[in-house]
Amino acid sequence: MNNLPYSIWTPPMVAWSGGIRVMWALVSALRKKGCAVTTNQIIVNSDFVAVYPEICWGNPFNSKRVARWLLNKPGRINGPTEFDKSEQIFAFSKLFNVYNVPDDRLMFLPAIDVNIFHQTNFGKRTKRCYYVSKGVNMHLKELEGAEELKKEMAVDQQALANYLNECQVLYSYDPVSAIFECARLCGCRVVIIPNGEYTKAEFSEYEPGMNGLSWGLEEEVPLDTDKFVETYIDLMIKFDQQLDLFISTTQK
Secondary structure (H helix, E strand, O other), rough: OOOOOEEEOOOOOOOOOOOHHHHHHHHHHHHHOOEHHHHOOOOOOOOEEEEEOOOOOOOOOOOOOOEEEEEOOOOOOOOOOOOOOOOOOEEHHHHHHOOOOOOOEEEOOOOOOOOOOOOOOOOOEEEEEEEEEOOOOOOOOHHHHEEEOOOOHOOHHHHHHHHHHEEEEEEEEOOOOOOHHHHHHHEEEEEEEOOOOHHHHHOOOOOOOOOOEEOOOOOOOOOOOHHHHHHHHHHOOOOOOOOHHHHHOOOO
């Protein structure tokens, strides 16, 4: 058992929010490591580590020890753009590493259930879909006839996996989303519609990689689903190691 308990700030679970799902997944992962973890409260009469995502303002738990986990670029969704110098900064992905923290402060948590999101359709796929979420629908004529995959579909994870197994391609106006991994695990390739937020070179740093991921409508990058599953499982193994580093760093 690690000595210092953790209090993790997180909104209530919302199925279609990747960030919120990741925060709750961190709660479970820390508990599996033997850590004492609570959520959304001050731990009275005890030194403790507060863990805040980038959208959280200030230090609401008034903890002497703060770990700030950047699940997106600060200010991209909401919240502050700068943090107190005393905070320990961690980044979910190299894409969000605006503070240039070292590799031992990177912590990509693969929160998708591969027992649900996996390929079941090995035959012909007839559907095309597009995803907006944090992006802006540009109503491209090339996407006429494609169905909109609304984020609320994630409420039923199995239904979402079944739907993605019917799709041959998912077009995304959202520049970064866990839906990319959900789709590729189910055998559906992804096309990102660039909005200027990232260059292709910058996005190539994204931990799940570019297998089956096209940058713009001009590309048609094939998906090797088996290799992508291997990549995702490797990320799970790596996260376990990254979490050990997170614990050792925040417990000092």
